[in-house]
Amino acid sequence: MNCKRVQYQLMLDQAGEQSAWQHRRLARHLAGCAACRAWRAEWQALALAARAAPVPPLTDAVRGRILAAGRRALAERGVAAGGAAARSSRAAPARWRVLEWPLVTHWRPALAAAAVLLLLAGGVRLATQHPAAHSLAWDDGLDQQLEQMNKTIAGLSTDVLDMRLITPDEPSPAVNERPDTDLEAQVI
Amino acid sequence: MGQPEKKWIAAYRRGDVQALGCLVEHYRRPLFGFILRMTDSVADAEDVFQEVWFRAIRHLDSYREKRFLSWLFRIARNLLIDRLRRAKLMVPLSGTDQEATPWEARLASTAPGPDRLTQGHDLAPRIAAALQRLPPAQREVFALRMEGGLPFKEIARLQDTSINTALARMHYAVTKLRQELKKDFEDYTGVRR
Numbered sequence: 001m002n003c004k005r006v007q008y009q010l011m012l013d014q015a016g017e018q019s020a021w022q023h024r025r026l027a028r029h030l031a032g033c034a035a036c037r038a039w040r041a042e043w044q045a046l047a048l049a050a051r052a053a054p055v056p057p058l059t060d061a062v063r064g065r066i067l068a069a070g071r072r073a074l075a076e077r078g079v080a081a082g083g084a085a086a087r088s089s090r091a092a093p094a095r096w097r098v099l100e101w102p103l104v105t106h107w108r109p110a111l112a113a114a115a116v117l118l119l120l121a122g123g124v125r126l127a128t129q130h131p132a133a134h135s136l137a138w139d140d141g142l143d144q145q146l147e148q149m150n151k152t153i154a155g156l157s158t159d160v161l162d163m164r165l166i167t168p169d170e171p172s173p174a175v176n177e178r179p180d181t182d183l184e185a186q187v188i
Numbered sequence: 189m190g191q192p193e194k195k196w197i198a199a200y201r202r203g204d205v206q207a208l209g210c211l212v213e214h215y216r217r218p219l220f221g222f223i224l225r226m227t228d229s230v231a232d233a234e235d236v237f238q239e240v241w242f243r244a245i246r247h248l249d250s251y252r253e254k255r256f257l258s259w260l261f262r263i264a265r266n267l268l269i270d271r272l273r274r275a276k277l278m279v280p281l282s283g284t285d286q287e288a289t290p291w292e293a294r295l296a297s298t299a300p301g302p303d304r305l306t307q308g309h310d311l312a313p314r315i316a317a318a319l320q321r322l323p324p325a326q327r328e329v330f331a332l333r334m335e336g337g338l339p340f341k342e343i344a345r346l347q348d349t350s351i352n353t354a355l356a357r358m359h360y361a362v363t364k365l366r367q368e369l370k371k372d373f374e375d376y377t378g379v380r381r
Contacts, residue, residue, distance in 0.1 A: 004359070007359060008352075008355040008356075008359060011333075011340070011355060011358055011359070012340060012355070015333065015339050015340055016339070017339050017340060017341065042362070042366055043362055045311075046315065046334075046362060046365060046366075047334060049311040049312050049315050050312070050315055050330070050334040050335070051334060051335075052312050053221075053312035053313070053315065053316055054312070055216070055217050055220050055221040055224060055335075056220075056224075056230055057216075058212070058213075058216055058220070058234075058237075059234065062234050062237065062238050063209065063212065065238055066208070066212055066238055066241045066242070066245075067205055067208060067209055067212075069241065069242050069245050070200065070205050070208040070245050071205055073245045073246060073248075074200075074203055074205070079201075079202065079203045080203055081203050081204075081205045
């Protein structure tokens with residue numbers, strides 16, 4: 001085996017990109033090649049040292065700017081940023097976001113319950129007060145009053161009513177004269 | 189992508205900003221380590237790091253790759269190339285492996301010189317300093333493998349090259365580092381050449 005090729009394969013082997021069969025083949029080569037063994041030792045030392053090199057922690061400013069960008073992106077998508085407690089109300093799809101006005105969002109169940117209660121209460125009230133409600137309707141009331149008036153009028157004698165035709169020569173009695181109190185008393 | 193990352197991404201999409209914080213911290217070491225190797229200073233690395241996250245956040249809905257970290261590396265790599273172009277350093281990230289670091293890049297480098305390399309006994313900072321003198325394409329393979337832990341197959345895909353080229357770049361990088369750090373290696377491994 002070519003030593004340079006072996007060294008390529010040693011790098012792949014270290015990265016876990018060689019099969020078991022290739023690994024055994026490499027081991028056989030290493031057993032008889034001091035140069036490749038030395039190369040592998042240095043490669044491993046290099047890898048260990050490079051990974052041991054400290055990476056400085058992120059500053060609060062950098063972290064803060066990234067999180068602020070995250071919040072802005074969420075706001076642009078119409079998702080309210082916050083902790084885990086607020087997640088459930090933020091899972092709504094875009095088409096429902098118009099309903100996510102804070103008052104509506106947080107009070108939505110209470111408002112729905114109140115609306116149902118109002119409807120139920122109104123229905124019960126109407127059902128229990130049906131006769132009164134019927135008499136209060138303007139057309140029904142008018143019919144009843146007209147009917148009663150007709151009955152009253154029908155019970156009166158023509159004398160009382162004094163139903164005479166008024167000729168053009170006579171002055172109209174109803175215009176300037178005091179109305180007949182008897183008739184008034186019977187009608188009302 | 190592992191389960192915690194999936195959960196954090198999903199939680200963030202639902203509005204949990206703390207989940208985004210967990211995601212940033214989870215990938216801090218490989219991503220920031222890689223960017224640090226590819227830039228000249230911690231301040232530059234921080235700029236690039238936060239820009240990677242700004243872009244990732246903006247395009248999170250379009251994220252479809254298998255590995256979230258590979259996606260972040262891809263964004264970081266594009267940003268680093270843009271940065272180099274803007275700075276007019278003209279350092280080709282996909283240049284030939286044999287070429288020397290352009291003189292402009294050397295001028296711009298803040299890596300410690302040989303005198304500073306002789307100070308201290310820790311191998312890690314010496315490797316970091318020696319890496320700064322490698323051509324960017326080789327340095328990138330080294331950083332993606334060592335810091336990012338990416339397999340060579342993914343490194344090759346990121347660099348839009350063959351796996352053999354990625355391996356050759358790594359081999360050149362290791363050979364140069366061996367030459368630069370010969371004495372350190374002999375002390376470290378106990379092997380004299």
